[in-house]
Amino acid sequence: MSFVRCFKASKRPTSLPSNPFFIAPPHRPITITKMSEQKARVLIVGTGGVGTMSAYALQQGGKAEVTAVMRSNYEAVKANGVSIDSVQYGNGIKFRPTNICKAVPDVVKEDLPPFDFILVTTKNIPDVSPTVADIIAPAVTPGKTAIVLSQNGINIEKPIIPRFPTNPIISSVSFIGATTRSHCDILHDDPDDQKIGPFSSPEVPAQVAENAAKRYIDIYNPHGKLDLIYDADVRRCRWRKLLYNASYNPVSTILRMDTPRMRMSAHVIDDLIRPIMKEILAVARADGVTDFPDELVENVIRGDPLDTAFKPSMCQDVEKGNLFEVENIVGEPLREGEAKGVPMPTLRTVYGILKGLQLQVKESKGLWEPKFTADNPYQ
Numbered sequence: 403m404s405f406v407r408c409f410k411a412s413k414r415p416t417s418l419p420s421n422p423f424f425i426a427p428p429h430r431p432i433t434i435t436k437m438s439e440q441k442a443r444v445l446i447v448g449t450g451g452v453g454t455m456s457a458y459a460l461q462q463g464g465k466a467e468v469t470a471v472m473r474s475n476y477e478a479v480k481a482n483g484v485s486i487d488s489v490q491y492g493n494g495i496k497f498r499p500t501n502i503c504k505a506v507p508d509v510v511k512e513d514l515p516p517f518d519f520i521l522v523t524t525k526n527i528p529d530v531s532p533t534v535a536d537i538i539a540p541a542v543t544p545g546k547t548a549i550v551l552s553q554n555g556i557n558i559e560k561p562i563i564p565r566f567p568t569n570p571i572i573s574s575v576s577f578i579g580a581t582t583r584s585h586c587d588i589l590h591d592d593p594d595d596q597k598i599g600p601f602s603s604p605e606v607p608a609q610v611a612e613n614a615a616k617r618y619i620d621i622y623n624p625h626g627k628l629d630l631i632y633d634a635d636v637r638r639c640r641w642r643k644l645l646y647n648a649s650y651n652p653v654s655t656i657l658r659m660d661t662p663r664m665r666m667s668a669h670v671i672d673d674l675i676r677p678i679m680k681e682i683l684a685v686a687r688a689d690g691v692t693d694f695p696d697e698l699v700e701n702v703i704r705g706d707p708l709d710t711a712f713k714p715s716m717c718q719d720v721e722k723g724n725l726f727e728v729e730n731i732v733g734e735p736l737r738e739g740e741a742k743g744v745p746m747p748t749l750r751t752v753y754g755i756l757k758g759l760q761l762q763v764k765e766s767k768g769l770w771e772p773k774f775t776a777d778n779p780y781q
């Protein structure tokens with residue numbers, strides 16, 4: 403991976419090119435089929451922009467039988483499918499996953515064949531239950547199902563490994579730009595670009611995990627047209643992406659600013675973005691990543707194109723009134739750094755502000771009642 407490569411390849415203009423390899427997806431019956439021939443059975447949990455585009459790619463590739471969990475939009479997708487405007491596949495696509503269901507299927511109770519893969523693209527919000535592990539548990543067959551975590555941040559695998567000790571756990575670090583524009587309407591405006599590799603899990607032989615990661619790449623990208631790369635150094639890959647996510651995501655969330663506007667203010671870059679990136683670089687180095695050069699920070703600062711109003715996912719979430727991913731993007735790197743003796747004053751400040759913002763969202767959703775806990779010293 404080149405360090406000078408822009409973090410985001412480009413934000414495409416809204417007039418999208420026609421797609422040279424688009425094939426209209428078949429509209430099949432909406433049922434959970436119990437048998438598939440040689441196709442890998444893939445369950446997708448989380449059908450926002452990223453999950454929908456993954457479902458589309460997997461189904462198009464012809465090597466996967468896709469089941470998508472659709473909660474709020476089940477009826478609408480069943481009736482009309484999802485509309486997609488895609489920088490890679492073309493505009494005006496109507497898409498239905500092969501199988502859709504309203505809840506994560508229970509493979510034992512429903513007597514379903516095991517899933518080969520569960521792709522998780524939900525927001526990772528371990529500070530609110532149910533957690534990712536709780537959500538996917540009914541669909542996981544021990545020793546069989548590989549769990550693909552396509553989520554930002556570090557240590558996302560930590561709660562998953564002990565819960566599913568015999569299942570391969572795979573990391574997908576995704577750079578796709580895909581958002582839900584409105585109900586059942588997806589804008590895919592930056593190409594599908596993923597780095598995929600196995601998390602190390604003590605009870606899963608390394609070769610089994612590696613094979614699972616490589617098979618996932620094969621079924622997702624059988625024709626080699628997407629930029630899916632096997633990268634065994636998952637930790638390094640995740641620190642690399644965190645340079646951007648731990649800095650631009652929280653600062654844009656606090657300021658409600660897009661990345662070009664943040665760069666137009668030298669204060670925002672000099673006092674917030676660059677100090678956080680340098681703190682993350684220092685933790686990554688303390689964590690054993692030795693080959694990130696100092697210039698990487700300046701490259702990541704300038705990586706986004708300037709002709710957009712792009713706001714990172716965390717800011718988009720908070721603007722929709724949704725819970726956002728504080729812990730794995732900010733809390734975990736902060737704890738890792740402080741435990742290793744790396745000073746992280748800027749990230750610590752930003753973490754405090756985000757925790758307050760998250761509490762506001764929790765209160766608005768009835769998930770937090772404003773009262774003192776017994777251990778609170780400020781009563």
Ligand SMILES: CC(C)(CO)[C@@H](O)C(=O)[O-]
Nearest residue numbers: 576577578579714715716
């Ligand atoms: C930066 C990004 C768009 C890359 O896909 C995503 O990680 C985000 O917004 O958090």
